[in-house]
Amino acid sequence: MVASFKFFIAIVLSCLIISKGQQRQDCALNQVQIFQAASGRVIQGKTERIVFLINLCECALLGVELNCQGFQSIEELDRSVFLGPTRDGRCLYVNKNLIRQNIARFTYAFDPQYNFSVKSLLRPNGTCIS
Ligand SMILES: *[C@@H]1O[C@H](CO)[C@@H](O)[C@H](O)[C@H]1NC(C)=O
Ligand SMILES: *[C@@H]1O[C@H](CO)[C@@H](O)[C@H](O)[C@H]1NC(C)=O
Numbered sequence: 001m002v003a004s005f006k007f008f009i010a011i012v013l014s015c016l017i018i019s020k021g022q023q024r025q026d027c028a029l030n031q032v033q034i035f036q037a038a039s040g041r042v043i044q045g046k047t048e049r050i051v052f053l054i055n056l057c058e059c060a061l062l063g064v065e066l067n068c069q070g071f072q073s074i075e076e077l078d079r080s081v082f083l084g085p086t087r088d089g090r091c092l093y094v095n096k097n098l099i100r101q102n103i104a105r106f107t108y109a110f111d112p113q114y115n116f117s118v119k120s121l122l123r124p125n126g127t128c129i130s
Contacts, residue, residue, distance in 0.1 A: 043109040
């Protein structure tokens with residue numbers, strides 16, 4: 001009896017969690033805003049730039065896929081957070097902590113500045129603020 005009651009509670013709880021997750025499925029691409037600024041450093045004659053990614057969605061993101069056709073950097077990119085570009089011009093910024101209103105960043109060095117745009121968002125389950 002006690003065991004089945006616990007089982008019932010577990011079912012109810014997991015349904016609540018699943019439905020809550022599904023209510024908040026969508027983050028619009030424009031809810032991640034990208035800004036960049038010169039850091040003040042110059043690397044091999046190129047301006048070092050800091051790219052800021054600001055998550056305005058109420059869901060945490062695992063990462064942001066960026067359009068980055070033709071992107072290059074003189075400075076070595078931090079490969080623990082930045083992957084690409086792929087041959088078809090996609091880059092992936094990975095940050096498991098890209099929670100709401102968190103500002104994530106990465107640096108590169110090139111002139112002129114490369115204007116990234118958001119291609120898609122990678123979002124884990126169950127991490128939205130209600
Ligand atoms: C990138 O953005 C900057 C600032 O908005 C702008 O001045 C520049 O023309 C843009 N570059 C390209 C290639 O669109
Ligand atoms: C989220 O959970 C649902 C249901 O278990 C699953 O189908 C889906 O693949 C999950 N998505 C991610 C990104 O883990």
